Amino acid sequence: MATLPYPLGTDKTADGWPNWSILVVDDEQGMRHFLVKTLAPRCHFVESAGSAEEGEALLREQHFDLIVLDISLPGKNGVAWLKELREQGFSGEVILITAFADLDTAIEALRAGASDFILKPFRVPQILNAVKHSFERARLARENFVLKRDCSLRRSDSSSLVGESPDMARLRDAINRLAAVNSTVLLQGESGTGKELVARELHARSARANGPFVPLNCASVSPELIESELFGHAKGAFTGATRSRDGLFYYAQGGTLFFDEVAELPLSIQATLLRTIEDLHIRPVGSQQLVPVDVRIVAATNRRLADEVAAGRFRADLFYRLQVVDLSLPPLRDHKPDIPALVAHFMGELCPALGLEPIAISEDEQRFLSQYDWPGNVRELRNLIERSLILGQLNVSALYPQLPSTPSANAPVTDLHTMEKRHIQSVLESVQGDKTKAAQLLGVSRRTLERRVAEWQSA
CATH class of the missing domain: 3.40.50.2300 (Response regulator)
Structure with a gap:
């Protein structure tokens, strides 16, 4: 040899x-x-x-x-x-x-x-x-x-790092600095803040830009299959494995592997992932082969991994290995001055895709957008603009058709927390209290929705 x-x-x-x-x-x-x-x-x-x-x-x-x-x-x-x-x-x-x-x-x-x-x-x-x-x-x-996998998985909820607020300026600066190195990065932030977008920006601005960007939503793969999905498997490795198959680490060679919702990884796979990151070798399921890999790891979570470690749901050694660089993404409520630019961006992105003309937004409506707390962050704003384009107007009654048709529903918005509560309650009623469906309609995680409901009940 x-x-x-x-x-x-x-x-x-x-x-x-x-x-x-x-x-x-x-x-x-x-x-x-x-x-x-x-x-x-x-x-x-x-x-x-x-x-x-x-x-x-x-x-x-x-x-x-x-x-x-x-x-x-x-x-x-x-x-x-x-x-x-x-x-x-x-x-x-x-x-x-x-x-x-x-x-x-x-x-x-x-x-x-x-x-x-x-x-x-x-x-x-x-x-x-x-x-x-x-x-x-x-x-x-x-x-x-x-490319085929990316096109089927990629969500169109990105903000393309739109905005000139101090928070966005700091985020851009951090991305530029991190793109120049090969270190593992942990992105933390609420659901809908654009963690996958930031991961793609890190990849696109790095020396690995010509390599593949391979995303994996850890919550979308069953615990029984995630090891095979990551590392591949040999023929006969388990029931149904009629032929060998390469894993995502193989397809990410020379590029970036993005672990979205990394807190959802089963404990059983976390030790294997830690060893892979440290040794830069993978072993397909059911095989004795060690395959060398050259992959940059970027992970993201909407939970505090330190809390998950304390609760025994996440390995401390993997947490420290992922947290070489920890980058927190701000929620939209913390950079509301960027909302007009985001609205304009989404209008420009969605109008050609939907075949619709842009809609005008009044000062009162702009005021509503800037006062609302956006529990679903940028993703919720994008969903709002898309619904409004389809409906042809952006006023409270058109934006939230589930609201009861009362004077207060159409009156000028003075108490945004009340409006937010009423909107979420109306969505919950429309799906017979199914919090998972309601969270999807609102563009937020179920955990965020449950936290909001708990806040009202304790008030």
Whole structure:
């Protein structure tokens, strides 16, 4: 095995070669020596085997990104083994080489799942070009996966860091400073304050901007599946695992992995995550392979993790590991001067998407927006603007159609706390007291809603 001092898990070495682990399988010792000598100085490391059976043994112990495989092997031939690998879920690149080939053989090889096909004898530039092309295919496939997943998960509630208040200025300054380093960041703030937006800004302004940004909402994955979601799994690792699967750490290679609602992580997975962050290696579920990773971790929570640690729901060592840098996001009620700019931003964003014209907002309505406490923060403001555009006006009765049709409902707003209470109560009534549905309609977390109700009951 030839090993080079390149950082583990990075996509490329300093001279642009893929920082991959490669397995060469060929029964000719001279060919194995030639390929190892050619590839080892350029890639992370290269291992070799003289048969498919030896290659299988190495694959059980080590992760390989690429296999250079001879078709004519003693025992199981290369094409047959490749078919088995693909059926088992091996997703790495495979370059087939042979000295005896015709068109039918080439077609069979490609149908079996080969990335490339090279005839012996070949020169150094041919194998190097094949490796580079395989690397580009793998990179594009990974980016395509991340893009599709990101488009399906990404919420359109961002504020694009709109606003010129002192709070927003401090936040921008913190993001600029943190983007320049590779440290783990913990974002804390109420639901709807834009934690994912800040995480994306950190990624976009960092040296990892060309790598993937992979978000995971820890509350949306069942505790039974979250380990497989993060680290991947081997075929047969659990019931239903009919083939191997890569995890999100793999797809985030060279980029940023964002743990949203990190306080929801089960205790059973927290120790594994801590070890991964410290060692920069993952072990897929049901596998003995250790796979190097190069991922920046950004975590977010709307709870105080220190309180979760004190309550025994979150590991103290993981909390301290995530809290290398702790960044608190201000609630909208603390930077209300930014509301007019946010309203204008959301109008500009939503009108083209909805195919609607902007609506005018009166001074009384602006006053209402600036006085309201916004328990759902920026997300609630965006939802409000969207509903108002659909209704065609932004007045109290149109904005909150659930309110009873009484003079006080349409009168000038003088007691905003009363108006907020009445609005939330009306939403609760409209969903027969279902707090989960009411929180969704209000654009707040259930915990925030319950806190508001508890405050009224204790008053």
